[in-house]
Amino acid sequence: MYGFLLPETYIRGMVKTPIITVKNLVKQYDDFTAVKDISFEVFEGEIFGLLGPNGAGKTTTLEIIETLRNKTSGEVIVDGFNVDTDAGSIKKRIGVQLQAAGYYPNLNLAELITLFSGLYGIKVSPMAMLEKVNLTDKAKAKYKDLSGGQKQRFSIATTLINNPRVVFLDEPTTGLDPQARRNLWELIKEIQKAGTTVVITTHYMDEAEVLCDRVAFVDGGHIIGIDTPDHFIDTLVASGFERKKEVKQANLEDVFINLTGKEWREG
Numbered sequence: 001m002y003g004f005l006l007p008e009t010y011i012r013g014m015v016k017t018p019i020i021t022v023k024n025l026v027k028q029y030d031d032f033t034a035v036k037d038i039s040f041e042v043f044e045g046e047i048f049g050l051l052g053p054n055g056a057g058k059t060t061t062l063e064i065i066e067t068l069r070n071k072t073s074g075e076v077i078v079d080g081f082n083v084d085t086d087a088g089s090i091k092k093r094i095g096v097q098l099q100a101a102g103y104y105p106n107l108n109l110a111e112l113i114t115l116f117s118g119l120y121g122i123k124v125s126p127m128a129m130l131e132k133v134n135l136t137d138k139a140k141a142k143y144k145d146l147s148g149g150q151k152q153r154f155s156i157a158t159t160l161i162n163n164p165r166v167v168f169l170d171e172p173t174t175g176l177d178p179q180a181r182r183n184l185w186e187l188i189k190e191i192q193k194a195g196t197t198v199v200i201t202t203h204y205m206d207e208a209e210v211l212c213d214r215v216a217f218v219d220g221g222h223i224i225g226i227d228t229p230d231h232f233i234d235t236l237v238a239s240g241f242e243r244k245k246e247v248k249q250a251n252l253e254d255v256f257i258n259l260t261g262k263e264w265r266e267g
């Protein structure tokens, strides 16, 4: 039997252990349903991408998993803990990017790390945390004086303070230049290599293709497809799809447009 009740799932011959299970999740804001009965699993150690247009329901879904937002119905399990009964245990096991407003303007980066680790009730070396994101030379700098890419790297460092099992990154490269984006991709891959599961939302299809082991396309509150980028693209190509004047015959953007019937647009 295949299903969400199994502790392990077989995907093309490989055993995968779910670290996040979302089952029949629904979120209503008054009479508007933003998330419409979605189910998916994220496997331990993977980089999992939630892709979709503005308003698709990605952030709402992430915030429910992160225990920051109440759901209307459905079940969410993170690392064996249920959001309904064990939100505190989930919070201890996950890394979430704070809003920039949380970065007290008078503190430098090292001091901010010390402050946040104190909030978690743990002791970390600020320089070791900054080393992870290649920001040791900015230890004494204020957050507001960082470049866009450095701000994102610092924000990612704050998600790693509690040595989380899963980190959630909501559009981590939006607004960054191509080089800063690539630096961030490297950082996200290093986080994965260190054994942490990564859940990411992005509008950039090239980013998802490079980074994600699997992606879920979200549209209008529904998940309309989940697979590996390669399998999505191979399936589209096998269906006869052909891209004009491109070396590769299709990319994830093509898969998205094919699935949603909409033009891709940046948010």
Ligand SMILES: Nc1ncnc2c1ncn2[C@@H]1O[C@H](COP(=O)(O)OP(=O)(O)OP(=O)(O)O)[C@@H](O)[C@H]1O
Pocket: 029, 032, 034, 052, 053, 054, 055, 056, 057, 058, 059, 060, 061, 267
């Ligand atoms: N607090 C709220 N009250 C009412 N409606 C909301 C609220 N938060 C989100 N929504 C609506 O729910 C839908 C999904 O929003 P959500 O932010 O989850 O989408 P998203 O896929 O993350 O979009 P984006 O890519 O723009 O961040 C949108 O139509 C949004 O307007």
